[in-house]
Amino acid sequence: MMRSAIVIGASKGIGAELVSLLAQDPSIQVHALARKIESENKWEAYKNVQVHNFDLQSENLTAELQSILSNISTVDYVINNAGYLVNKPFLELSREEILDSYNVNVLGVMSALQLLIPKMLPMGGHVVNISSMGAFQGTVKFAGLSTYSSSKAALTNLTEMLAEEFKNTSLKFNCLCLGAVQTEMLAKAFPGYLAPVTAPEMAEYIVDFTLKQWKWMNGKIIPVSLSTP
Template sequence: MSKKTIVVVGASRGIGNALVQLLASNQEHHVIALSRDVEKMKTAFQHLTNVVPMAFDLSSNVRSQAEGIFWNLDKIDVLINNAGLLVNKPFTELSHADLSSCYQVNVVGVMETVQAAVSKMNPAGSHIVNISSMGGFQGSVKFAGLSAYSTSKAALCSFTELFSEEYKDSTIKMNCLCLGAAQTEMLEEAFPGYEAPVSAEKMAEYIADFALNGNQWFNGKILPVSLSTP
């Protein structure tokens, strides 16, 4: 099996951190770990020789930052757009900055990262996985306070369908996972005291397996990954 280059965006904590640890446990994987807090990642991944942590901020100049990181790579086999920003506020209290930062990090930043990645994706077959939320999944239970966050995650679902249509004749597959609650700092900050049924590590197990193999069966799909109904 040839060495796989895997890019994980949003790797400094939570599910992204767990994903890097898991994916790097296979020495055939070369993992590029991206987030704003590069020092935190260097400490967290110092025991992993096949992980390269690099600073990356989805807030601005995303395409040029991503191009600067990707040009050095021969190819990208898997790109996991896991970073996310959650704002939990009553609708009328949402500022313009709240709305635009949510959309910048959760939608525009992801789209610009993908723009930079397209020419680097392995022509022999590759997978881009967007991490959305059950809140952005049509027909799911919705929560007050999440109109900025959940609508931006719904836009990420829509982007997945549009990209995969535009690239259907290519070897790049893109899918979107809508996660249910997982125990992370994001969840704890947004909903203090709430106990999720799934740990970050457990959620990462599913995402890692899907990112490595799901492109054989899925393209342009929006998949709920949740124990809750609906």
């Protein structure tokens, strides 16, 4: 039976690699969501990939996602991979930067999940939230990442809350707190730093976790890191 996977934040970095890997399984219909997916459709060769424009910051988020979901009957996997990072001293952060961080990293995800979860309840499924080592209690922290890391920490906690609230259903919620991965986001935040993990490598782990590990875990916050940041 065909399963469906939704990747939010699919245009580049880890998210684009997630879509490419999931697409290799023809039994999975992959929905790639992001604000702008550059190339016409980089997954054109795959019949099982559909690309949707979707902005977690949109005022019309609910209507836009409803429209995307109108042709999708059930959802099996959701990977909340979108991320917004500002590296700035706390006292210099604008209100807009703080709101943007929270909108992309947690508030938009909450609104999206309010629509996605009902599509998952009939068949069960796995929601994987992509957070950061900076949002994992007790790790090394980096000055400048207050709004990024605190908003990701809210996503981390949300995972535990949803696992509790839906514990009597077939839904599973888990959160991966990633260490450094070589992507555009990391290069911008830490210029010159070379991460020990590439985006395709991290995507391989996330896809395996999403498709297989749900059987044994719910409400878990998992550090996935060879290094810190």
